[in-house]
Each structure stands twice: as structure tokens, then as C-alpha cells.
Amino acid sequence: MNAATPLGHRVGAIVIGASAGGVEVLSTLLPALPETIRAAVFVVLHQPPDRQSILAEIFSRKCKLPVREAEDKEPIEPGTIYFAPPNYHLLIEAGARIALSVDDLVQFSRPSIDVLFHSAADTYRERLLGILLTGWNEDGAAGLLAVHAVKGITIVQDPQSAEAPVMPQAAIRMHSPDFVLHPRAIADLLHGLEPAPATSGTSPARAAPAP
Numbered sequence: 001m002n003a004a005t006p007l008g009h010r011v012g013a014i015v016i017g018a019s020a021g022g023v024e025v026l027s028t029l030l031p032a033l034p035e036t037i038r039a040a041v042f043v044v045l046h047q048p049p050d051r052q053s054i055l056a057e058i059f060s061r062k063c064k065l066p067v068r069e070a071e072d073k074e075p076i077e078p079g080t081i082y083f084a085p086p087n088y089h090l091l092i093e094a095g096a097r098i099a100l101s102v103d104d105l106v107q108f109s110r111p112s113i114d115v116l117f118h119s120a121a122d123t124y125r126e127r128l129l130g131i132l133l134t135g136w137n138e139d140g141a142a143g144l145l146a147v148h149a150v151k152g153i154t155i156v157q158d159p160q161s162a163e164a165p166v167m168p169q170a171a172i173r174m175h176s177p178d179f180v181l182h183p184r185a186i187a188d189l190l191h192g193l194e195p196a197p198a199t200s201g202t203s204p205a206r207a208a209p210a211p
Contacts, residue, residue, distance in 0.1 A: 019109075156181075
């Protein structure tokens with residue numbers, strides 16, 4: 001694939017992982033999402049475990065889509081951006097629900113990007129778009145490989161554009177992503193996403209990709 005490849009109706013959900021420098025990049029990406037898309041968006045940004053997050057409040061003022069902090073067992077709403085709360089893993093459950101977990105740290109992190117990406121890959125499979133951004137550890141590399149394994153779409157921030165290049169470099173070493181792009185180019189790709197058709201009475205795991 002290249003940056004000009006149309007993704008069309010293929011994307012049913014988007015997962016994004018970031019660490020150091022992530023707020024700045026997310027401030028370019030998330031406002032680019034068009035209000036017409038039906039894909040739910042799930043974001044893990046590494047944060048101090050002992051502080052209340054204000055990410056949902058910050059990005060609610062920037063984005064066209066509704067933004068909220070994820071809550072355990074809540075139904076997933078299409079066209080909504082969910083941030084993982086501090087000190088909780090964010091997972092996607094069968095039946096289109098969110099789950100929060102206090103299981104052990106993964107790659108020294110909770111929330112872990114790997115945990116989100118693996119659970120979303122199990123649920124959305126080829127309809128998943130995974131994006132890995134700047135960060136100083138290797139969290140997210142294995143998770144992005146899981147997205148690739150189910151034929152989802154994988155995007156990695158160009159390490160040369162990253163405040164912390166370790167995370168995108170680790171992902172590129174592990175597999176060849178579909179796209180390696182600067183943040184502005186990722187934003188352009190997201191802005192061009194077309195709305196996926198609504199599915200009635202069908203869980204994300206079983207919703208067939210549109211042609």
C-alpha cells in the first residue's frame with residue numbers, strides 16, 4: 001500500500017498507541033477524523049498512574065467526534081473516541097463492549113498498547129486500522145504485528161518525525177507496516193476515511209467488510 005491507497009469502507013475500528021510526545025501528534029490526528037465515520041476510535045497514551053487524566057476534556061474541544069474516557073463494560077458507540085484511563089488496560093470484548101483491567105503491566109505499562117491492539121485484532125480482524133506513534137519503549141510493536149496477522153491495516157509514524165523514535169522503530173523491525181508516515185500524512189489519510197455502513201444486530205467480530 002501507499003499513502004494514496006483508498007481505504008474505502010474497510011475500516012470498522014481504529015486503535016492508536018502513543019507515549020512520549022503523543023499528545024502533540026494526537027492533536028494533529030484526532031481532529032482530522034471526519035464526523036461522518038462510524039468507526040470507533042480507541043487510544044492508549046501512556047500516563048502517570050496516580051494522576052487524573054484530562055485527555056478527554058482536552059480533545060473534546062479539538063475534535064469533531066465525541067470524546068470520552070473509557071468505562072468498564074460500556075457499549076461501544078460508533079463514531080466515538082475512547083481514551084484509556086490511567087492505570088487500567090483497555091480491551092475490546094465480544095459483543096461490542098469495553099473492558100478495563102488491572103492485570104500486570106505489559107512492557108512496563110498500564111494501560112498497554114499491546115493489550116489494546118491484541119484484543120481489538122481478535123474482535124475486528126481485517127476491519128481494524130492500527131496506528132503506532134512516538135514513544136520510548138517497545139509497547140505496541142507486538143500488538144501491531146497482531147493487527148497485521150489478521151489482515152488489518154497498520155500505520156507507523158515515521159521515526160524521523162517522532163519525539164521518541166524507539167516505539168515506531170521497534171514496530172518497523174518486527175514487520176513491514178502498510179504505511180510509514182509523518183503525522184500530517186497520517187492525518188490526511190484519516191480525514192479521507194469514508195463512513196462504514198451500519199450493521200444491525202451484528203457484533204464487530206462478525207460484521208463483514210463492505211466491498
